[in-house]
Amino acid sequence: MLPDSDYKKLTAPESVAFVGVTKRTGIGSINPLEVLLKRGYWGRIYPVNRQGGSILGYQAYTSLLDVPEIPDLAVICAPRDAVPELFGQCAARGVKIVIITAQGFFDGDERGRLMQEELLDMAAQNSIRVLGPNTLGIVNNYHNFCTSFINFINPVKPIGITCQTGTFYLGASQLCTGIGILVDTGNTTDIDVSDVLGHLARDPRLKVINIHMESLKNGTKFMEAAKDAVPLTPVVIYKTGTSAAGSIAASSHTGSLAGEDKVFDTAFKQCGLFRAADVEEMIDLNKAFCTFNGIKGNRIGIVSISGGAGVMAVDACIRYGLEIAALSKTTFEQLNELFPPWARCGNPMDMWPASMFNGYQYSYRRILEAFMEDPQVDSVICMTGSFLDKEEDFLDVTGVIREIAGKYPDKPIVVSTCGNRYRDYEQELEKDNNVVYYFSLERAARALSALYKYHRLIKKKVYSTAIPVSPGQNPAGKILAGKAAGNLEQTEALKLLESCGIPVVRWEKAKNIEEAVSLAEKIGYPVTMKVISTDIIHKSDVGGVRLNIGNPQQLEEAFTEMHGEIHRRQAGAKIDGVLIQEYLPKGTELLIGCKRDPQFGPVLAFGTGGVFTEILNDVSLRILPLSKEEFMTMINETKAGKILAGARGTTAVNFDMLTDCLASFAQLVMENPSISEMDINPLLAYADRIVALDARVTLGKVN
Amino acid sequence: MLPDSDYKKLTAPESVAFVGVTKRTGIGSINPLEVLLKRGYWGRIYPVNRQGGSILGYQAYTSLLDVPEIPDLAVICAPRDAVPELFGQCAARGVKIVIITAQGFFDGDERGRLMQEELLDMAAQNSIRVLGPNTLGIVNNYHNFCTSFINFINPVKPIGITCQTGTFYLGASQLCTGIGILVDTGNTTDIDVSDVLGHLARDPRLKVINIHMESLKNGTKFMEAAKDAVPLTPVVIYKTGTSAAGSIAASSHTGSLAGEDKVFDTAFKQCGLFRAADVEEMIDLNKAFCTFNGIKGNRIGIVSISGGAGVMAVDACIRYGLEIAALSKTTFEQLNELFPPWARCGNPMDMWPASMFNGYQYSYRRILEAFMEDPQVDSVICMTGSFLDKEEDFLDVTGVIREIAGKYPDKPIVVSTCGNRYRDYEQELEKDNNVVYYFSLERAARALSALYKYHRLIKKKVYSTAIPVSPGQNPAGKILAGKAAGNLEQTEALKLLESCGIPVVRWEKAKNIEEAVSLAEKIGYPVTMKVISTDIIHKSDVGGVRLNIGNPQQLEEAFTEMHGEIHRRQAGAKIDGVLIQEYLPKGTELLIGCKRDPQFGPVLAFGTGGVFTEILNDVSLRILPLSKEEFMTMINETKAGKILAGARGTTAVNFDMLTDCLASFAQLVMENPSISEMDINPLLAYADRIVALDARVTLGKVN
Structure with a gap:
């Protein structure tokens, strides 16, 4: 995490220099100073342009060295080839936080890669922290501050954002619904998501954090930052570059199963991040987290204009693990009188028959109020029609819903409609920021499910203490001492298992x-x-x-x-x-494996073993270190675990024995960094015994 | 399928009677005649209301019997209790097509269920075809015809729709993007989706069909209708009521694996239907099918405002099975000159560096044109920014894209943007109906993938001839003759297998x-x-x-x-x-099973057998009958199939032997309708032999 003072200088500077800023102004001029002035920034501004003169009413300094104070932040906004000299000026003037916007470094050719390396060296020598290159920099809508060279549409929302592409920066109005504070790390040579995540999470003005992640240098640092942030503020992550995973050659069982994207996915789950399948999921979760401060449970009431839509809502709830609330007796008693004698009154509540006798508005109000009063309902999904022209819309219950939502702030109401005036409905319903509209019932249920998971499960999660490790100080260390990189001879591999107490045939x-x-x-x-x-x-x-x-x-x-x-x-x-x-009789064939991931370190795999491991693909992954409870969860996640638990009349396997074995294996890999890959396959499990038949160990170079 | 004349009377009547129509008019009056008149219907209209007088300028008849001609169609639009008498008038007057809008029949109480049965009897006696009850009826926007009692927003789109809820009827403007012809079958007592599907598919004005399906009485009839329709017009289906599947008790292996929704899913796939996961997928596919008449392949070019968005586009393409086009040499040569020397030029094409030197509009045009000219590109995904205020939007390439799309009608261009003016972009881009806008790159890729699948695979699919069956005329028939319902004794089950040539231990x-x-x-x-x-x-x-x-x-x-x-x-x-x-040595344990589904008839299951079949859940399903090639596809779909193919140094199993066995099993079940469930588990497979170890047969009542 960045020191507080650095974070403040980066995102809320009191003074800023635009180094190498253009003198052009107007549409298409790519002038960040012009954009900043439009935002009403109140700090001190120093344009630097070698021609001197003035820019937009400000004196332009010919060099940063002439600027009358050391600015909190320097933004170098010249093309690539001018950057080294300007960065030198920053160093000479004693600036400690520098943003470099230009493209053409690591994202460009060989020369660009060299230039970036040189900049990094200079930064290190002068204790300068760098954001970029290839970045639009910062947006801080609470500070009227922004370093973009394009005057983009920028609605304020209580959302903290980090991203690695200008698309997210400029498009955040759509992709995230708006911005509170945004940090675009661009090529991410120095300052990265892990440096700012904790600051965003601690900012009381922000209600949710969005991460756009394309690559990551240090997974361990990221997981620490994420575990720190998540209990404070929910985090939604959109990971791109997923399909690159296919390009990594699979050199062994664990290798092929722990494909790169799966490792990211595992890490995200372990930290309690919401991984958005697409930008719409991010938008949907943002709307929920920005509107609702909590939810008491996952029992959903459904008020629907039609029976058919009620069925869709039930499908959606079940798909996302929500429960259909069992209404209390009082609710039934109160509502039955609204319905004709032949109608079924329940949850989902098809309110149309009631509306034919009592009017739509009145019936909707009575039913929704009863649901909100019902202690067995934690949240309500409303479905109504947006298919009438505005002038004829006798079905418009947006006012009713907003009014009732205002009375019950602890019970989220989400709404979906059918009919093409849905945008009007969305706008009306969200006016008071106490109701959320979703385009479909599926999206409504998905958002409620995330809200429930965050407030009832993730926020309260306590991370168990990891088992301590003492590299080298273990029996295996002696076996491995002096061994060359490459595959370990098999008998040595078996001895390695024996050395840490794993039973071997x-x-x-x-x-x-x-x-x-x-x-x-x-x-x-x-x-x-x-x-x-x-x-x-x-x-x-x-x-x-x-x-x-x-x-x-x-x-x-x-x-x-x-x-x-x-x-x-x-x-x-x-x-x-x-x-x-x-030779042993038939037992359940298991696999325990581990691969040292370049980002996240040792990744443990457990699942079905045998020669068909890859085809069966029944594996649970976790980033190490783990607690004993987490080993147990891994086992339970797999089909192998279900078989071991004693399915179909077989005797259950002693799970303690197995978690001990996983723990010993994990300890072995963590304490011996020279092991780059290792697996036991098969590990045979019987009711009262587990035994390793075969092991494979690959040693890498130790740094 | 309805006879042509009946379909015409239902959807494009020359005369229509509104029987039991209200005399109220104006907003909220629930008067279908009033709605119809607003649509400009030109046929003959006969309101029937026992009070007589006039309604909206039309003479109201006190009885349908007084109407001067037999109308093509009668719409009974009175509440439930008035329906039987009015239906009697329809029968007496000789009307052959009747729509009943009222609720409270099968969807209501016991009395409603009885009333519906009585109506069905009366309909059968008088050769009347019924749509409903509990339906809004018909929309035919090519005939200015509509039976809705609500004046909903109703944009015209070349889409045929069948649904089972008013939500879809009234909401089609949103859920399907618009309507060409729509049939709401409501409670679906008589006329159902299978009756109209072939007519919609043959209508040259319609480019895509949408089905909302909640339940189905006759799966076999539906599959026939779907197989007939799909080669003519693509069909997208949104199935609801999926979670009800969980309530059906799993009484045996095949039973628990062939849960209800899985059977529907299997049937849809077999017929080449697109099953939409949510309404948005339906909308997205509709937009593609309504705009593009074809696509030559699945090699996608990506033109992107940024590198980051290019990565997202690649992820999306890979997720949906599309290929990233390898650009031809000419394209590279033409485009390289646009870029600064340090920039990488390729596919995806990050065009931002080019735009910094040559302007955005010019660069976008040059690049997109080169992609469209490239014979190695079948379709292009464009990503641009919609984040500037309209007055300052120097990045607006909507005109460029539309113009180029117009020149290359055989290469679909789809566009996604970032930034909250995306709705303006959507509207602009879709003006000439030759480009489609999608909210996200994922949705863009999904739609292109469906377009490709339909035009290159599904439309050309030839259904192989099913093996003929001769019920009772087979050796197994003798074994089963006179057997009581329930589980067959096991030795009898083994004899059954032997009788049809399946090898038994x-x-x-x-x-x-x-x-x-x-x-x-x-x-x-x-x-x-x-x-x-x-x-x-x-x-x-x-x-x-x-x-x-x-x-x-x-x-x-x-x-x-x-x-x-x-x-x-x-x-x-x-x-x-x-x-x-x-006792046989270890072989690959397989399962062959079959269950007679109430909707679809015999469903065949093939996959991994053994005692852990349910946990391993490795099963391929198909509705019978099938051709030999389809049995082969089933095997290849499973993990068991991959193991049988000779994975990891094992000898491959003879697949002909196995497909013969599947064919014999399928024949056995089809020729003997008394078999309600049957499975072989395990069937052991060796390189040169397959052999059944155990079989279970449940007999039901034969109708």
């Missing part, structure tokens, strides 16, 4: 056929034989696994056959011997 | 321990023993299955233990003996 390593026979005798038949080779990733694929070998003769045959088949399928693979293992 | 039925030992000897050890009991649905759950029994002593022990365990777990279950089967 009885095994021996044999170099030749005679040793194999003798060691099999020692273990006891039946046995399994597996090739040992760091060249072979998937042993089954090349015939390198032989199960259930019953006697020495079978073993000798299998040994010869196996070597022949491997030679045919992967000629040249170096074979270091064979592993002889106790 | 070697088996014998033993009544007691001695028989068991002797029959096991005959089959050869190892064997499997399973309890035979029509009371027990899931044998594993009560300990009724013992695998891999090696010798007579083990068999005797297992026999005693098994009986003890069943007694403990399901006391009172009637045991009819045990099944002794050859």
Whole structure:
């Protein structure tokens, strides 16, 4: 997080210099000073332009060095090639916060990348914090401040925003519904979302935060910032660049399952962020969070103009995990008298038959009031018609709904309509900022569901203490000491598991056929034989696994056959011997894996194991570290977990045993940074025993 | 499908009687005659009101019997209790098409249900076709005709609509964007969607059809109508009442997997319908189908105001299965000169750097034209900014885009913008009906994807001939003859499979321990023993299955233990003996199942079998009958299919063998209507053999 003073200088400066600002003015002139003046900024402004003279009534300094004070903030608004010199002026004048708007750095060619590196060096040497390059900078609508060079439409809403593209900055009026404070980090060379998130979350004027994220350098820092922010203010994130995930080669089980976007998704969930599937979800959640301060539960009442729309509303509620409220007896008693004798009165309430006898306005008011009074209803979805011309609109209940909403501030009312005057309805209904209109019932239910999740679950979430780690100071550290990068020999991998207390099947390593026979005798038949080779990733694929070998003769045959088949399928693979293992009866095949993600660090995977892991794709992911309860949640999320719990007459597996195993595995990876990837597959689970049959460990370089 | 003359009388009558019409007029008067007159209908109109006199300048007849001709259509628009008498007048006067608007029939109380039954009887006796009750009836904007009693906003669009609620009728201006012809079937007692779909599809004025479906009586009739309609006109369906599926008890494997909504979903897919997830998807697809007559492929060009928005567009395209076009060399050569040397020029094309040197309008035109000329681009998504005040909008390229779209009618251009003047942009862009605006890039990509699917895949789909069936005339018929409803005894079920050529494991039925030992000897050890009991649905759950029994002593022990365990777990279950089967080595466990759905008839299920079928939930469904190719598609859709195809070094299973088995199973169920549910689980698959281990058959009553 940025120090308070830096954040203030960046977003609410008392003085600002526009360095390299153009002297052109008027439409299309790309002049940020002109835009700022239109916003009514009251701080001190210093234009810098080498030609001197004046700009828009302000004296233009030929150099920043001539400016009479050190400005809180400098905005360098010249094209790329002029930036280094102007940045030098900032350093020389002692400016500590600099925004660089120009494109053509990391987003451009090789020269641009070099220039950006040089700027970063200069910034570090002079303790300057940089926003950008390739950014429109800041909007602070509570400070009449804005660094945009385009005079965009900029409605004020209590929303904090960080983004990595000008599209979000300029389009926030549509994509977020408006702006309170916005920070565009552009190429994000220095100041990033994690630097400002905590400040936005602590700002009492902001009711929700939106993040547009395209890339992230430090996932751990982001998760810390997000976990800090979320209990204070809800955060909605729109992650782009998701399809790039497909381009990352999958080098192993865990690798292919923990595709990049899934890791982001996992991190967002772990921090309690709302991930918007599209900008409309972000807009919808913003409207809910900006309007309603809370919700007591998820029991929804539905007041509908028609039975058909009531059915749609129920579908929508169920889709988003809401409950259809069971109305209290009083409500029924009060409302029954409005309806003809043949009509069914309930929830959803099709109020049309009542309206035919008592008028639409009167019936709507009576019904909605009864719902709001009902202690078994936490929120109401209203559906009405917006299909009449304004002059003939005897169905217009916007006034009724707003009035009732005003009386019950703790029970959110959301409205959807049918008919093409819906925009008029939206405008009317939202006038007092106590009702939200949604285009569809699906969107209404989705927003209520988020409101419920935030106020009843996420805000209260307590993060359990992670298990402490002591890198290197562990038995595994000795095994790994001095090992080269690459795949660890398999017997070493098994020893690694044993070193941290994970139960491993009885095994021996044999170099030749005679040793194999003798060691099999020692273990006891039946046995399994597996090739040992760091060249072979998937042993089954090349015939390198032989199960259930019953006697020495079978073993000798299998040994010869196996070597022949491997030679045919992967000629040249170096074979270091064979592993002889106790052959075990059928159990549930599990996978535990971990991959060190470049952004987020170790990502743990748990799920269905066996050779078909990728096809079955039954895996739960989490960013480490985790508490024991979280390991349990991972297990419960998978189909494997449901089978382990004792489905269909089978005996349940001891889950404590399994969470201990996950914890040991996680600890092992966290304490040994040289492990870049590791998995146990299969881990066999029985009612009273779990046992690892195979492990694969890839070592990377330790920084 | 309704006969042509009936459809014409219903939707484009030359004469219409409003029977029981009110004499009230003005706002809120619920007078359909008044609404009709405002639409400029030119046919002959006969109001019927027992008070006589005149209504809105028309003579009111005191009885329909006094009307001077038999009207094409009678609309009964009186409250429920007056309907039977007025319907009697329709019958007496010889009217053949009647619309009943009143509520309170099947949608009301017991008396209403009885009244509706009586009306249906009267209709059948007099060969009258009925629309409703509980309907607003018809809109035909090409005939200035409409039976609504509310004067709703009604824009004309080339869209055919059927619905089951007034919400869709009155709200179609929003929910469908407008109406060409609309039929509200209300309670759908007689005329239903299948009666009108073919007529709408054949109407050259309509470009797309929308179906709002809440319930369906005859799924087979609907599928026939849909398969007939879809190659003529694209159909988008919005199915409601989906969550009701949860209420149907799952009585068996296939039952629980083929939940009601999944069956609807399966049927829709089989017919090539677009199922809209929400009304917005319906709107989006309508806009695309109403604007573009085709699309050549799915290679998309992206012209974007910013790099960030380009990334979003790529994500959206990938999400909806579109390809990012690889631009041709010529395009690059033409466009490179627009950009500064440091900028990357490609697809997506971030045109901002070009605009800084050459102006926005000029750059946008040059780039979009090059994309449209490029033979490797099938369609273009344009992203621009709508964030400037109208007076200052130097970025407004709506004119450029419309003009270029006009020159290339075969390449759809869709546009999304950021910034809150998006509604102005939408209106401007869609003026010439050759460009479509979408609120988000996700919605733009989804619509293009539907356009591509329809024109390149669905429209050309040839439905393979279903295998002919001859009920009763098959070997299985003899086994089933005279059998009571309920679960078939298991050995009978196995015989049923054998009768139609499905390979079954070697088996014998033993009544007691001695028989068991002797029959096991005959089959050869190892064997499997399973309890035979029509009371027990899931044998594993009560300990009724013992695998891999090696010798007579083990068999005797297992026999005693098994009986003890069943007694403990399901006391009172009637045991009819045990099944002794050859014990087979591990193969891929599959499931083939079938359930007779009340709407759609036999639904076939194929997927992963074994005891954890429900948890694994890897099943493909299809409504029968099917061709052999379709059985193959089912297999390929499942994870089981991917494993059978020879994943991870295993030998592939012979798929012909498997499709033959599916075909025999399907034939068996279709030819024997007494089978209400049936499944084989597991069906074991090996490289060169498939074999059924267990079957369950439930017989129902044959109508």
